[in-house]
Amino acid sequence: xxxxxxxxxxxxxxxxxxxxxxxxxxxxxxxxxxxxxxxxxxxxxxxxxxxxxxxxxxxxxxxxxxxxxxxxxxxxxxxxxxxxxxxxxxxxxxxxxxxxxxxxxxxxxxxxxxxxxxxxxxxxxxxxxxxxxxxxxxxxxxxxxxxxxxxxxxxxxxxxxxxxxxxxxxxxxxxxxxxxxxxxxxxxxxxxxxxxxxxxxxxxxxxxxxxxxxxxxxxxxxxxxxxxxxxxxxxxxxxxxxxxxxxxxxxxxxxxxxxxxxxxxxxxxxxxxxxxx
Amino acid sequence: xxxxxxxxxxxxxxxxxxxxxxxxxxxxxxxxxxxxxxxxxxxxxxxxxxxxxxxxxxxxxxxxxxxxxxxxxxxxxxxxxxxxxxxxxxxxxxxxxxxxxxxxxxxxxxxxxxxxxxxxxxxxxxxxxxxxxxxxxxxxxxxxxxxxxxxxxxxxxxxxxxxxxxxxxxxxxxxxxxxxxxxxxxxxxxxxxxxxxxxxxxxxxxxxxxxxxxxxxxxxxxxxxxxxxxxxxxxxxxxxxxxxxxxxxxxxxxxxxxxxxxxxxxxxxxxxxxxxxxxxxxxxxxxxxxxxxxxxxxxxxxxxxxxxxxxxxxxxxxxxxxxxxxxxxxxxxxxxxxxxxxxxxxxxxxxxxxxxxxxxx
Amino acid sequence: xxxxxxxxxxxxxxxxxxxxxxxxxxxxxxxxxxxxxxxxxxxxxxxxxxxxxxxxxxxxxxxxxxxxxxxxxxxxxxxxxxxxxxxxxxxxxxxxxxxxxxxxxxxxxxxxxxxxxxxxxxxxxxxxxxxxxxxxxxxxxxxxxxxxxxxxxxxxxxxxxxxxxxxxxxxxxxxxxxxxxxxxxxxxxxxxxxxxxxxxxxxxxxxxxxxxxxxxxxxxxxxxxxxxxxxxxxxxxxxxxxxxxxxxxxxxxxxxxxxxxxxxxxxxx
Ligand SMILES: Nc1ncnc2c1ncn2[C@@H]1O[C@H](COP(=O)(O)OP(=O)(O)OP(=O)(O)O)[C@@H](O)[C@H]1O
Ligand SMILES: [Mg+2]
Numbered sequence: 001x002x003x004x005x006x007x008x009x010x011x012x013x014x015x016x017x018x019x020x021x022x023x024x025x026x027x028x029x030x031x032x033x034x035x036x037x038x039x040x041x042x043x044x045x046x047x048x049x050x051x052x053x054x055x056x057x058x059x060x061x062x063x064x065x066x067x068x069x070x071x072x073x074x075x076x077x078x079x080x081x082x083x084x085x086x087x088x089x090x091x092x093x094x095x096x097x098x099x100x101x102x103x104x105x106x107x108x109x110x111x112x113x114x115x116x117x118x119x120x121x122x123x124x125x126x127x128x129x130x131x132x133x134x135x136x137x138x139x140x141x142x143x144x145x146x147x148x149x150x151x152x153x154x155x156x157x158x159x160x161x162x163x164x165x166x167x168x169x170x171x172x173x174x175x176x177x178x179x180x181x182x183x184x185x186x187x188x189x190x191x192x193x194x195x196x197x198x199x200x201x202x203x204x205x206x207x208x209x210x211x212x213x214x215x216x217x218x219x220x221x222x223x224x225x226x227x228x229x230x231x232x233x234x235x236x237x238x239x240x241x242x243x244x245x246x247x248x249x250x251x252x253x254x255x256x257x258x259x260x261x262x263x264x265x266x267x268x269x270x271x272x273x274x275x276x277x
Numbered sequence: 278x279x280x281x282x283x284x285x286x287x288x289x290x291x292x293x294x295x296x297x298x299x300x301x302x303x304x305x306x307x308x309x310x311x312x313x314x315x316x317x318x319x320x321x322x323x324x325x326x327x328x329x330x331x332x333x334x335x336x337x338x339x340x341x342x343x344x345x346x347x348x349x350x351x352x353x354x355x356x357x358x359x360x361x362x363x364x365x366x367x368x369x370x371x372x373x374x375x376x377x378x379x380x381x382x383x384x385x386x387x388x389x390x391x392x393x394x395x396x397x398x399x400x401x402x403x404x405x406x407x408x409x410x411x412x413x414x415x416x417x418x419x420x421x422x423x424x425x426x427x428x429x430x431x432x433x434x435x436x437x438x439x440x441x442x443x444x445x446x447x448x449x450x451x452x453x454x455x456x457x458x459x460x461x462x463x464x465x466x467x468x469x470x471x472x473x474x475x476x477x478x479x480x481x482x483x484x485x486x487x488x489x490x491x492x493x494x495x496x497x498x499x500x501x502x503x504x505x506x507x508x509x510x511x512x513x514x515x516x517x518x519x520x521x522x523x524x525x526x527x528x529x530x531x532x533x534x535x536x537x538x539x540x541x542x543x544x545x546x547x548x549x550x551x552x553x554x555x556x557x558x559x560x561x562x563x564x565x566x567x568x569x570x571x572x573x574x575x576x577x578x579x580x581x582x583x584x585x586x587x588x589x590x591x592x593x594x595x596x597x598x599x600x601x602x603x604x605x606x607x608x609x610x611x612x613x614x615x616x617x618x619x620x621x622x623x624x625x626x627x628x629x630x631x632x633x634x635x636x637x638x
Numbered sequence: 639x640x641x642x643x644x645x646x647x648x649x650x651x652x653x654x655x656x657x658x659x660x661x662x663x664x665x666x667x668x669x670x671x672x673x674x675x676x677x678x679x680x681x682x683x684x685x686x687x688x689x690x691x692x693x694x695x696x697x698x699x700x701x702x703x704x705x706x707x708x709x710x711x712x713x714x715x716x717x718x719x720x721x722x723x724x725x726x727x728x729x730x731x732x733x734x735x736x737x738x739x740x741x742x743x744x745x746x747x748x749x750x751x752x753x754x755x756x757x758x759x760x761x762x763x764x765x766x767x768x769x770x771x772x773x774x775x776x777x778x779x780x781x782x783x784x785x786x787x788x789x790x791x792x793x794x795x796x797x798x799x800x801x802x803x804x805x806x807x808x809x810x811x812x813x814x815x816x817x818x819x820x821x822x823x824x825x826x827x828x829x830x831x832x833x834x835x836x837x838x839x840x841x842x843x844x845x846x847x848x849x850x851x852x853x854x855x856x857x858x859x860x861x862x863x864x865x866x867x868x869x870x871x872x873x874x875x876x877x878x879x880x881x882x883x884x885x886x887x888x889x890x891x892x893x894x895x896x897x898x899x900x901x902x903x904x905x906x907x
Binding site: 159161178232233238239241242243245 | 689731738740750758761762783
């Protein structure tokens with residue numbers, strides 16, 4: 001990003017020119033930005049999940065089920081303070097797992113506050129008991145977002161998807177989700193290459209209609225290539241004995257400490273639900 | 278339109294999972310019957326594709342941009358069953374791994390966007406396209422209308438889910454526990470952005486991709502075009518010009534909606550989230566904010582906010598604001614607040630006139 | 639009848655994609671334990687032929703026999719026949735994006751055994767052996783998008799060899815690799831030929847043909863243009879020029895003289 005910032009027009013006089021250039025390729029620029037941001041987010045989450053910490057050491061299944069129970073407790077609560085209690089616990093867990101609060105703040109808290117805050121704020125003025133209601137909305141969504149961030153930041157994504165088997169999600173759905181995750185990055189790369197080569201070929205201003213045509217054609221190229229890719233992948237699967245049935249290797253048995261942690265999660269969630277009635 | 282956790286009551290969430298499950302099951306059985314071993318790779322790759330396409334910033338008429346869901350083009354290429362499953366999977370990955378949309382709201386989000394969206398898009402496309410040739414212009418229009426309708430039906434469903442929360446769930450004192458706005462605020466607040474921006478984004482994407490596929494890969498359109506007349510009689514005129522009827526259709530749709538007036542009158546914001554990454558605008562923002570360099574990446578909340586309500590954001594930030602983050606926060610909030618408050622005002626005024634009419638008679 | 643048994647026998651195999659004829663009457667015999675190199679320019683039909691050998695495509699006309707038994711779609715309707723063939727014949731696809739479709743390296747290598755319904759313990763021990771043998775144990779939980787080109791190739795080959803197939807088909811195993819990874823893969827492939835396993839490699843890399851092959855089949859637009867000892871075929875510059883595997887460069891010498899002569903590239907580009 002920054003290299004581009006420097007290579008672009010430097011002085012005030014050039015600002016106007018670069019502004020129209022920006023308009024010209026706005027679609028491409030913005031899309032590249034979104035794609036980079038996604039790749040970046042994924043890379044950061046993957047790195048964090050590999051570090052050692054309290055949550056990282058737990059079995060993904062007990063972590064998934066435990067955190068889901070906490071999310072349910074938060075959603076069920078009819079009082080504010082039990083939600084705050086879970087939030088405090090989530091912060092403690094993050095600290096114990098070496099997940100830096102700054103990272104959580106930047107990627108979860110600020111966005112969640114901005115997002116839900118903007119939606120909740122007007123209710124203070126237009127809804128009866130709006131202040132309390134806004135507090136519910138904000139605290140609930142903030143706490144739930146923090147909990148799911150704990151899950152994602154402490155568990156490799158493939159392991160997390162596989163843990164869905166513990167929730168009785170059918171094997172074929174888990175296999176498809178795993179494959180979706182895998183091809184996300186291939187298609188992201190194809191899209192980025194396409195956009196970047198488009199950027200290097202674009203000179204001068206493009207009309208809105210022209211930009212729309214480029215956007216739709218990009219999506220169309222991507223679609224054709226994805227269908228082609230899926231046909232090839234199908235052959236590769238057949239070649240290795242695929243007959244339409246999905247199998248996952250059964251995970252190792254839950255260790256005592258996984259059961260203990262699950263029990264702790266469940267106990268805490270039950271407590272919170274009790275308080276929040 | 279991705280509903281986060283905490284906006285819907287547990288019973289609503291459970292109900293939405295319950296409603297969605299038979300659709301998922303039926304769609305999977307149908308895919309397995311028709312595609313056999315190809316089901317898994319096709320759906321998986323397609324849902325990865327829709328995830329990526331959801332990130333495209335589509336340039337829309339009027340200079341604004343929007344994000345599409347991609348459910349309509351999925352329904353046209355894969356049929357409704359394939360679209361339901363692939364979009365649902367993309368939504369699950371978004372909720373679970375990227376924090377876009379709540380985990381408890383997966384059922385609701387999938388129902389609104391994937392299931393209802395796919396069925397509406399498919400029905401509209403088949404109805405309007407009829408037996409037109411694969412390469413006919415009528416299919417482009419059908420695709421555009423299908424996209425526009427699908428997204429607006431999805432948004433309407435989400436708005437209804439929001440709107441019923443305060444009726445059903447409040448604490449002892451009467452404060453709403455979940456989404457606080459009643460139907461008469463939630464529906465217009467959701468619909469303004471979707472009728473004017475998100476729906477158009479989906480329309481642009483669906484019609485545009487269909488027009489592209491007609492030229493580049495018409496085989497992909499055959500699946501949902503049984504009995505299509507053989508092409509060749511009609512020549513494909515190049516370019517975007519042939520989608521003009523589409524814009525007329527949209528114009529009529531908008532004109533029929535009272536919110537069209539609101540939309541036409543508002544100036545679309547300059548500071549869309551992606552401007553953070555742009556050199557010139559970064560410098561501009563930095564200068565305006567006392568040379569405090571703004572963050573390189575847009576706070577993703579801002580992006581999500583823009584997508585959720587697709588609210589028009591103010592063109593400038595007040596010069597006395599020194600912290601850029603605070604400026605963004607305020608302008609984002611103001612944009613949403615303006616929509617909600619104007620809805621309140623609107624319903625309040627129409628209520629007054631109705632009341633006056635009642636007393637006057 | 640020759641002394642060694644034929645693994646594959648192809649008779650007048652034709653294959654067409656819609657209007658385009660990719661294979662146009664191929665007669666071929668692949669013998670047990672042989673190391674065959676399919677040489678040919680882009681689009682000559684190498685990948686298509688490998689897919690015919692792997693029973694992913696079936697000939698539009700002509701026949702393919704595997705150990706004397708004709709490969710037909712009907713044969714593959716039964717799980718038993720399909721599993722038997724898939725266990726005995728493995729294909730490594732050209733593109734790692736296609737070959738590696740699982741979320742992690744471990745899943746990738748376990749995929750074949752899982753599909754063939756092996757026992758859990760057997761799968762675990764076999765996968766771990768293969769991870770060690772190919773020196774990829776440290777990549778075990780990595781997703782494929784975080785592997786280098788050479789690592790991807792090694793995982794791809796491991797994911798097929800985990801079933802210990804008697805026939806190994808490889809589609810351009812050294813394409814798009816840097817020289818070091820390329821020589822690693824070549825060493826790996828050379829170590830596979832223990833006289834027991836039959837290997838068929840599709841490539842347009844002449845060096846690879848000489849290094850690994852003991853027999854060479856030259857394809858030209860869907861037909862067999864020549865067949866024989868790789869060393870001899872690689873020496874036939876006229877033939878190689880005709881099938882576009884080498885090309886003539888124009889040179890300008892210091893004297894200002896311009897002339898051309900056949901030019902061979904040591905590495906693929
Ligand atoms: N799926 C397909 N649909 C239509 N035509 C195809 C398809 N796959 C290959 N072809 C065509 O068949 C011919 C042979 O292709 P093939 O992939 O077998 O060649 P190849 O020798 O492997 O080439 P390369 O060195 O580029 O990999 C080419 O003309 C190609 O364009
Ligand atoms: Mg090939």
